[in-house]
Amino acid sequence: MSSIFSDPGWSRGRTMLQGEVIELDGAGNPIAGGELVGAIKVFQDVNPTTGARNSNRLVYCVAARYTGSSALDASSNSGRPYVFRTTSAAGNAVPALTEFSAVATTTDVNTNGLTIGILDEYLTGTVRVNDIVWLVVKGPTQIKTTAAAVAAGRPVEISGTTGQVVQRSTGTPVGSHLGTAASSTTADTMIRVNLFGDSVTGA
16 A cells, blocks of 8 residues: 555645645536545644644644635634534535534534544644645644633643634533643633544533
């Protein structure tokens, strides 16, 4: 098997098709990267631009295609939780862990038990429709918090404020926990979280 299938070769902080034309087939489906979406790659917890090491933990990422209706501003959305799609806009089934379009909500987690990934914290600029990026599903990553402080070591979960996390409320389901805060933070900022795994169940 070619290494490109098992080890997709682009770094965090950029998209797979950055600067390239995104071609569609006769049915309107994107051509490039079809064999890569859903692939898992493990990165060192290192800033790809500066080389600074954040920790000695490993970061598990999934290559996922952005299928929103318009371009995504990564500069303001990196570090936000997104839900992996299970159906397309046309209502057709989507292979697991291959596409995303909308930020995660409490309904996604607590009712639907959908899988959550965190948009690559190092992305900036624009993610075009049908481009492919990394979503973090396990290990340390930066996540946007709400207007409430989070204490180090406490579990976090998706908040009622779409696309952000909050310190876990007493009595909420264990299955809704995304991970634990690696540091404390003040309101409305980014916090480093160690994600438990690649899914939540709402159970």
